Amino acid sequence: MIRFDRVTFRYADAPTPTLRDVTLDLDEGELCLVTGPTGSGKSTLLGAINGLVPRFTGGHLHGRVSVDGRSTEDLPPQEFAALVGVVGQDPLAGFVTDTVEEELAYGMEQLAVRPDVMRKRVEETLDLLGIAELRRRALRTLSGGQQQRVAIGAVLTTHPKVLVLDEPTSALDPTAAEDVLAAIIRLVHDLGTTVVVAEHRLERVLQYADRLVRVHPDGTVGDGDAATMMTDSDVAPPVVRLGRLAGWEPLPLSVRDARRRAAPLREALADVEPPLGDTSSSSALLSARHVTVTYGQKVAVRSVDVDLHAGEVVALMGRNGSGKSSLLWAVQGSGPRRSGTVDVGGVDPMRQSPRRARQLVGLVPQTAADLLYLDTVGAECAQSDTESDAAPGTCRSLLDSLLPGIDDRHHPRDLSEGQKLALVLAVQLVAAPNVILLDEPTRGLDYHAKQRFAGIVAELAAGGRAVVVATHDVEFVATAANRVIVMAEGEIVADGPTAEVVVASPAFAPQVAKILAPQAWLTVEQVAAALQDREVAA
The missing domain is CATH 3.40.50.300 (P-loop containing nucleotide triphosphate hydrolases)
Structure with a gap:
């Protein structure tokens, strides 16, 4: 569905390429998670999928990017609008109307979708993302997380074959993030939509990824299944880092997988009190x-x-x-x-x-x-x-x-x-x-x-x-x-x-707390320090 053929991209006046000799093949109905350090080039990679890079960003792109057999070199980004839906990091910057309902319909209007079909898709999307009560709200009055859900919905109503999301859960509370990810996964599984997600909060998305693409600081890119790619990744969520600490093979990607293997670790920590901390008593x-x-x-x-x-x-x-x-x-x-x-x-x-x-x-x-x-x-x-x-x-x-x-x-x-x-x-x-x-x-x-x-x-x-x-x-x-x-x-x-x-909150508990519950550990660092103290004491 998406092919990068030896793609190198350099921004104007940049001393080195942001992307270097990238070759990727992403299949239909695949959820691809793009990872890498801040500033490594993840957003550039996503922008190249529909031609925004380099047509709107400037710079020089060598190689070929194609979607469903159509090259971004041959067609401008507007020709990809019905094929590739894009949601950027800043939802408010992409809004073109005043209210939620108008924004959900706008993309379909540009694609000349029939009014009866538009109405049906708007209702489906409002329900899918849990924003029906916002339909008549002015976009500027919404919270950041609500704006993000509307931005995703505005893309979903056009029924694209490819969905590109740049940090889609960054402004969402944990429960809303789960709802949005559940909707995205349904698109992948039921409709065969290819989804490419760049996300720093890997703990939210990693367990759902069919493929992981890692963008390195030097612009090179590697890809593979998530468990394999996480074995040596320096950017990893707590569940993976805890798995490394405990020596679990293969590494768990979800809290559920980790809990099934955490009984010996919980037993080793059973007689150690987690550091609970105190609130300040100062004036x-x-x-x-x-x-x-x-x-x-x-x-x-x-x-x-x-x-x-x-x-x-x-x-x-x-x-x-x-x-x-x-x-x-x-x-x-x-x-x-x-x-x-x-x-x-x-x-x-x-x-x-x-x-x-x-x-x-x-x-x-x-x-x-x-x-x-x-x-x-x-x-x-x-x-x-x-x-x-x-x-x-x-x-x-x-x-x-x-x-x-x-x-x-x-x-x-x-x-x-x-x-x-x-x-x-x-x-x-x-x-x-x-x-x-x-x-x-x-x-x-x-x-x-x-x-x-x-x-x-x-x-x-x-x-x-x-x-x-x-x-x-x-x-x-x-x-x-x-x-x-x-x-x-x-x-x-x-x-x-x-x-x-x-720890008492299912929504706000961190991964380590969920894995080691009912013990009140919060971070991998706390667990590592406790295990080290036990070894010293022994």
Whole structure:
């Protein structure tokens, strides 16, 4: 169905190719998972399938890419619209209408699908993705996860033979991600759709993959069955890393497979107490009382009370649309707040100037690049120093401490997701706020990048700051957070130490906790340390 024949691609002015001599054959009805480090070229590989690379990105492509026998060299991308459906990393950037129902119908209108067929497909897609209640909602009022499901639905209504998805579950809560993946798997099994997925959260997709394609940093590509490819992959989910630690052969790809083999490991850990951790008892840096946020008649946050303490890393979790982002913006002072108070050092950020509010509470939004508007990294850093009355070089120094090696001459939009996140975080930290709010910061980050980012977050907390991370990434929470707050329908329904909250939750428990339940282990590193201590004691 999809063939890459010795494809090499180089972006204009790039010193080396992004893809190098790629040869692939993907069959009909196959679910192919594309993996690789952040910035390795996964999105470029996906863009080449329907000709967006190089026709819209520029650059030079050598070799041949064909889909169902048709070459991307011979036909423009619009000619592939009925054959290849594409959902990018940023759903909002691809929307062309105002409401959910209109967006689902738009692609079919362009393909001249009959109105009665259009109506039927819209209804089927609304049910398939569980978004029927959103049909008349304005797209701009949806949460990031809801927008992502609509973007996938808008492609599914055209019934493409090939579906290309770039991080389709990155903005979805665990339950919504399972629903979307179940719908995709039905397309593969029942309709023979070929699905190509690039996803950093391998723990969600790996068990369903028929084939795994690994994009290496040098642009070369390898492929094979998932179990074989995972044996030596440096990018691997917790279930695979736990299997390596325990010496299981073949490596498990799902929690179910791992649990069947985990009895000896659970027995070896039976007399060891997992580190449960404690929430901070220090004085509150921020106190919010009775915070309520509304959008018209919709109540997004309902009379919430919360205290944030120095030295804490708090994970804010909950299903899509539960009010997490609205709470963060209301607390920071930039977002709407119908009622309630926020106290940071005796003042309310909402009552202060924007500059003073940033000095009290820093906020990195879901799309970090929204805060970047200049032409170079150096200009962004210099402007941040000026706006915060900081000494020249302050922002650059902070950026180097977070992620060294980013060239001042690079355009911010050309950075990888991890680099953009580091730059925006440095820009916010120049104002020296004691409270840092991060909204979905791990989107677009591979496991290694997330590990480095967890270290950055830990350093911020160790420096006496309070850090809040709104996220659906349960594995990052298990690694980085010492306290978890869960929201539902605008209210806080759980608040406590990480192990206490997430282990008891089928939706928010990390893979290691599910495999070793009822023991409250959260990460592979915890298990490895416990086993090593047992060996030393023995």
